[in-house]
Amino acid sequence: MSQTLETGYVAVDGGELYYEAVGSGLPLVFIHAGVADSRMWDAQVAHFSPKYRVIRYDTRGFGRSKTEAVSFSNRQDLLAVLDHCKVDRAILIGNSRGGSIAIDSTLSFPDRVKGLVVLGSGLGGFGSEEIPPDLVEPIGKMQAAQEAKDWALLAELEARFWADGPNQPAGRADNAVYEVVRSMTYENYINQPVEAAAQPLDPPAIGRLAEIQVPLLIFIGLLDEADCVEAAKYMAEHVTNAQYVAFPDVAHMVSLEKPQEFNRIIDEFIDRNHL
Structure with missing residues (x-):
């Protein structure tokens, strides 16, 4: 039904x-x-x-x-x-x-x-404001992409970070999971001014x-x-x-x-x- x-x-x-x-x-x-x-x-x-x-x-x-x-x-x-x-x-x-x-x-x-x-x-209220040493590089890349308003790159970096996991090899998660996160993130950036x-x-x-x-x-x-x-x-x-x-x-x-x-x-x- x-x-x-x-x-x-x-x-x-x-x-x-x-x-x-x-x-x-x-x-x-x-x-x-x-x-x-x-x-x-x-x-x-x-x-x-x-x-x-x-x-x-x-x-x-x-x-x-x-x-x-x-x-x-x-x-x-x-x-x-x-x-x-x-x-x-x-x-x-x-x-x-x-x-x-x-x-x-x-x-x-x-x-x-x-x-x-x-x-x-x-x-x-949980967690530290300081960036852990092992995340300085990936978070730095995301911040740089955001400052440059390179939304496509930022969406890719964020999807890798959150779908694959921090410091995990690219492609650890199924590509369909990565792609759905990347596309939704990108659309949020370009459609929500x-x-x-x-x-x-x-x-x-x-x-x-x-x-x-x-x-x-x-x-x-x-x-x-x-x-x-x-x-x-x-x-x-x-x-x-x-x-x-x-x-x-x-x-x-x-x-x-x-x-x-x-x-x-x-x-x-x-x-x-x-x-």
């Missing part, structure tokens, strides 16, 4: 957010990485929409969403998507920057969150993990950037109801590299916690 795909835009202060919703039942809301847009979840939409209501959206400044040069809250933007889709409580699933948004949103409006899944996630300023959660999440009372599922690829790997371990140790899943041969984009395993583990997580 075919399902009706709902698409549209959610009005927010100084912008509008593109979203898609399909299926019915328990709502799953997917929040993309900073080197992607909502298309990174294609395999998850196909897998989960026959059983659940699957919602994905482009965060402000990414994909088909639009913004003015304003100060804004990613948490309030997510809340606007939930309200527009008439979702009382959802499982939030976020990759990288999207994981950080999911965590911060769980802390900001816990009554709207039923469960939390993060992969290669950032964690507000205006930069809005995201307001950080204050106080940051690192000191508030005990407040997370919903089941938490943490995915990490051990070839990911060191701060992401350490943040995943830290969350596993400091959140009461946390499950930690590590893939030794995967980098930042767990759901793209291991979609079948990723989907299966989420199904088991939902069933085990009676969500």
Whole structure:
């Protein structure tokens, strides 16, 4: 039986957010990485929409969403998507920057969150500002490309860094994974000329993990950037109801590299916690 795909835009202060919703039942809301847009979840939409209501959206400044040069809250933007889709409580699933948004949103409006899944996630307040010695060269190349506004080169460098993994050989990840990250990153750079300023959660999440009372599922690829790997371990140790899943041969984009395993583990997580 075919399902009706709902698409549209959610009005927010100084912008509008593109979203898609399909299926019915328990709502799953997917929040993309900073080197992607909502298309990174294609395999998850196909897998989960026959059983659940699957919602994905482009965060402000990414994909088909639009913004003015304003100060804004990613948490309030997510809340606007939930309200527009008439979702009382959802499982939030976020990759990288999207994981950080999911965590911060769980802390900001816990009554709207039923469960939390993060992969290669950032964690507000975690990590050092200093660049590790082994990353000085690749990050320096990315900064130079950004300063030169060489968006094609920057997208290639970022895709190698995040898809293959820092200091991994080019082509370690499947070329399809590299290419989807590269193309989404490039389109974000050329199609989003205006930069809005995201307001950080204050106080940051690192000191508030005990407040997370919903089941938490943490995915990490051990070839990911060191701060992401350490943040995943830290969350596993400091959140009461946390499950930690590590893939030794995967980098930042767990759901793209291991979609079948990723989907299966989420199904088991939902069933085990009676969500």
